[in-house]
Each structure stands twice: as structure tokens, then as C-alpha cells.
Amino acid sequence: MRAFELKLVKQIVVASAATEGGANDAFVRVEQIDYKKGIKAKLRIYVQTANGPKEKSVTVKQRASDLYALSNERANYSSGFEVSEINAEPGSEFVRFSSGRTLRLGEEIGGAREDTRRAQIKHTIKRHLDKELQVQGRGVKVLSLFFVDCVANYRNYDEAGRPELGIFAQIFEEELAALAHQERYRDLPWLKEPLAEFFNNQQRFMDLVVLILKYELHRLLVDGIKYERIDGTGTNKRYHCLLCL
Structure with a gap:
């Protein structure tokens, strides 16, 4: 905002999105419920790592699992996320937590789902391109920023040290490539460059x-x-x- 006050930039616009469940809700998705070798469930949660929170799958058993411990003590899971019951009856599968909250197979709470992430990224790219068209030829440069929760969601490395795209980078490249083919953006000079060259080099x-x-x-x-x-x-x-x- 200081740059705007000093008239170093012409305008600052911030876009945001809210997901159902609230910003302070913990992310949990029920991926699988199984009764072989004892009743258990596979949940998708955020686990705290040295590089920040990452989505991981964990296996839980009723009355023996606490998501606070399994998440490496992430604060969002500190209360009410002990697994109190798992129902593995086909067609009626669910996981119930000590707070009383119940999630059926395939359901999730909290977190930013991929469709929400994709909508945010697509919106930002489109607004950026539209603004470029609006100020084209006026000597104004458009800058768009993405704030990510951890670097791994944009760029990661496999066990051999080779770089690989994070989920945000994958979505960004897909949505930019799709918008670049629209007729209205054909006059933007930098979009005339092969996008693959930017992504690969x-x-x-x-x-x-x-x-x-x-x-x-x-x-x-x-x-x-x-x-x-x-x-x-x-x-x-x-x-x-x-x-x-």
C-alpha cells in the first residue's frame, strides 16, 4: 500500500475467495473405509513438515487415533479430532470424531479444494490479461501476485532432485494455456511466444x-x-x- 501512496503504482486490486467451513476449520477428507484386518479409515489431512504443511493420507482406527498427533500437532486439529467411531457398513460408511462431527465416505471439511484453487488462479490470470488489454500502449505494466502457503505447492523436487510442478503450478499452466487461445488475447505480444518454452525453460x-x-x-x-x-x-x-x- 505504501507504493500506492507514493504513486509508484497506479492501482492495487486484491481478489479473495472463501471456502465453506471457514478459514479456521481443519481440512479432513474421508478417502477410504475398510473392515479387512480390523475397521480402519484412510483420511486426507494437512501434516506439518519441515517445509510447511502438506496434504497427506493417514490411516486411523476408532478410539485409537488423534488427528492432532497424526498431523504433527497442527493447531487446527488440537480439539475435537479424536476418532471416536468408524462405520464400515457398505453404503453407510462414516467417520465420527469426538466433537460429534461426522463425515461420510468421500466427504470433506475445511481446506481449499482444487476447484476453489483453480477458480482463484483462473480469475487472477483472466483479470491480469484483461488489465493488460486495458492499459496496452499507455506505458503501464501490470503485476499480479499469488500468495501460496508453501513453496512445494508451486515447485517441488523428487527423490532424485529433479524439479516437478506443484499443484498450483499445474493449474496455472493449464489455465494460462487455455486463456491464451482465446481470440481477445491474441494481440498481447508475450502470448504470441510458445508457452511451452516459458514453462520448460x-x-x-x-x-x-x-x-x-x-x-x-x-x-x-x-x-x-x-x-x-x-x-x-x-x-x-x-x-x-x-x-x-
Whole structure:
């Protein structure tokens, strides 16, 4: 917001989405319920790791499992998530927790489901492209930011150290590729480049970003430096300086 106040940017727009269950709700999805070798269920939850929370599947048994412990003590599971009952009767499967909350097979609570994530990412890309069309030829650069909960959701590495796409990167590439084929965006110069080259050669992408930044810096004509007083008096006076463009 400070950049906007200093008129370094023209406009800031923030988009958000709310998922059913509330931001403070714990994510749980019932993936499987089995009665072979004892009644048990497979749940999908967030587990705390050294690299942040990650979705993982855990196996639970009734009256013997606590999601707080299984999640490596994530606070969202600290109360009411002890497994009190598992019903494995075909057609009536469910898991009940100590809070009284019951989830049937295939149901979930909390978290951001993939359809919500996809809708947010698609909306942001579309708004970005629309804004580029709106300011095209006016010397205004559009910047869109994505805030992710952990790096692994964008870029991860397999056991051999090879990079692989996280879920957010997969969705981003799919939605950008789909929008890039729409007729209304055909006039955007950077979309005329083969998108696969950007996705597969990220160093080339960064090199292009550097070239664009250098070009824009050369376009700026700095007239001088202006000092504006912030507060204080005497020797305690404070100033900040602005580039006068």
C-alpha cells in the first residue's frame, strides 16, 4: 500500500475467495473405509513438515487415533479430532470424531479444494490479461501476485532432485494455456511466444524478465531527488527521498 501512496503504482486490486467451513476449520477428507484386518479409515489431512504443511493420507482406527498427533500437532486439529467411531457398513460408511462431527465416505471439511484453487488462479490470470488489454500502449505494466502457503505447492523436487510442478503450478499452466487461445488475447505480444518454452525453460523466462526490467529502467527519466519531511523537529527531523519521474 505504501507504493500506492507514493504513486509508484497506479492501482492495487486484491481478489479473495472463501471456502465453506471457514478459514479456521481443519481440512479432513474421508478417502477410504475398510473392515479387512480390523475397521480402519484412510483420511486426507494437512501434516506439518519441515517445509510447511502438506496434504497427506493417514490411516486411523476408532478410539485409537488423534488427528492432532497424526498431523504433527497442527493447531487446527488440537480439539475435537479424536476418532471416536468408524462405520464400515457398505453404503453407510462414516467417520465420527469426538466433537460429534461426522463425515461420510468421500466427504470433506475445511481446506481449499482444487476447484476453489483453480477458480482463484483462473480469475487472477483472466483479470491480469484483461488489465493488460486495458492499459496496452499507455506505458503501464501490470503485476499480479499469488500468495501460496508453501513453496512445494508451486515447485517441488523428487527423490532424485529433479524439479516437478506443484499443484498450483499445474493449474496455472493449464489455465494460462487455455486463456491464451482465446481470440481477445491474441494481440498481447508475450502470448504470441510458445508457452511451452516459458514453462520448460524457466531460465529463459527469467532472462526475458531481466531484459524487460532493463528496458523499463532506460525509459525512466529521473529529473532529480526530492526530500520530504516526515516528522520531528531540530536534529530529530526525519526525511525520505523520492525519485521525481
